[in-house]
Amino acid sequence: MAATVPKPTDAELEILCVLWSRGRSTVREVHEAITARKPTQYTTVLKQLQVMAGKGLVRRDESQRSHVYVAARTRDWTQRQLAGDLLQRAFGGSTGSLVLGALSETKATKRELAEVRRLLDEYEKGLPQ
Amino acid sequence: MAATVPKPTDAELEILCVLWSRGRSTVREVHEAITARKPTQYTTVLKQLQVMAGKGLVRRDESQRSHVYVAARTRDWTQRQLAGDLLQRAFGGSTGSLVLGALSETKATKRELAEVRRLLDEYEKGLPQ
DNA sequence: ACTATACTACGAGGAGCATCGTAGATCAAA
DNA sequence: TTTGATCTACGATGCTCCTCGTAGTATAGT
Known part of the structure; x- marks a missing residue:
């Protein structure tokens, strides 16, 4: 069965936009993009990405210490x-x-x-x- | 300034759809329409309409015992x-x-x-x- | 080796949303 | 006038979303 991903929330959509435009990104990179438009704590973005990974909205590569995230859908x-x-x-x-x-x-x-x-x-x- | 109404939530949008298609409606009438597609308690719809009135999404006429609601925006x-x-x-x-x-x-x-x-x-x- | 820095994990809490139950008022019918 | 139906008001609950702080671990620089 095709993994059914839920509809992204507003905050999730903002993060997805960053991933779509940047491609593979670390939390830090995503955070820098997000905080440029709306000052946000690093851990807020981190937590979001973790939740999104749980939902299947993004996938991550944990082979490096700094995990690398990719949008799961185009x-x-x-x-x-x-x-x-x-x-x-x-x-x-x-x-x-x-x-x-x-x-x-x-x-x-x-x-x-x-x-x-x-x-x-x-x-x-x-x-x- | 034009009163700025918030973006309706999902449940609110469903109710608005009923009001748009029915026009002026009592809580009971809205409830009947809503519950036909998704069984719901009467007071749930009532509460929604009350909240929506507070937000300015709908207006109501309280001159009768059964209040009559209208969508505030087309x-x-x-x-x-x-x-x-x-x-x-x-x-x-x-x-x-x-x-x-x-x-x-x-x-x-x-x-x-x-x-x-x-x-x-x-x-x-x-x-x- | 020690210390500062960078990173992940995770729990907590405030806010909004959706739902329901109960209480109290009003009305109508017997 | 008493009873049952109908209505509004409103508090409570469970859930999700969003945010942040803290703790713990790994890395790098001196």
């Missing part, structure tokens, strides 16, 4: 989960509503709209039949 | 908040990624794609210049 995969989850919870499954919501909240420009259209085309190409 | 407004929030937290502000995430997670069909495109067109029409 950014894309997680984004799909979160978008799908929100879709069900708040949008009654209507993809169109979600898209519109995202667009209007961020005051998307014509340029971004074009980008979205382009992505739609690409996505459709990958569709069966 | 469905559209809330959806925009949630979509925008997720966008910032998980997608680094990239609307395109969010759209793709939602599409691929729900295995959107060609028909739905067409619908999304139509909405995009409409949205663009309302855009200034």
Whole structure:
């Protein structure tokens, strides 16, 4: 069975973002990234990572004294989960509503709209039949 | 200043969905809708609504013995908040990624794609210049 | 060898969330 | 008027999340 990882919480998501952008990282490295935006104790980040490892959100290499952490799921995969989850919870499954919501909240420009259209085309190409 | 309402929690969102679809509702009516999908005590829903009123997520009319509740924000407004929030937290502000995430997670069909495109067109029409 | 530094493990505690039970008030029906 | 149903108010509990402090261990520098 595919190990089922839970939906990351807010704080966990922040850490995942660091891991996605940095790749394999030690606690210290993650901490430095996190604390730059929001001053936080080192052990807070450490504990988070330990909990996340327990949940299966991250994996770690303990072969060195400084353990090295990696996100267990890709950014894309997680984004799909979160978008799908929100879709069900708040949008009654209507993809169109979600898209519109995202667009209007961020005051998307014509340029971004074009980008979205382009992505739609690409996505459709990958569709069966 | 516009009263700033907090982001609704999962349980709160379920109740809001009921209020949005039913309109003005008593606790009993909300409870009936909620418990149909997930058996729940009457007082649980009542308490939720009371808390939500305190947070400003709903307003209530106490002129009758059975208080009548209304969502304080429209469905559209809330959806925009949630979509925008997720966008910032998980997608680094990239609307395109969010759209793709939602599409691929729900295995959107060609028909739905067409619908999304139509909405995009409409949205663009309302855009200034 | 000794001391300072860096690292992990882990327990504790505050805060919010979701749920429920009980108490007390109000109303309606017999 | 008494009884039963219906409603609100609210306290209590268990859970998760987040944060931090302390303890213990390994490493490195002098």
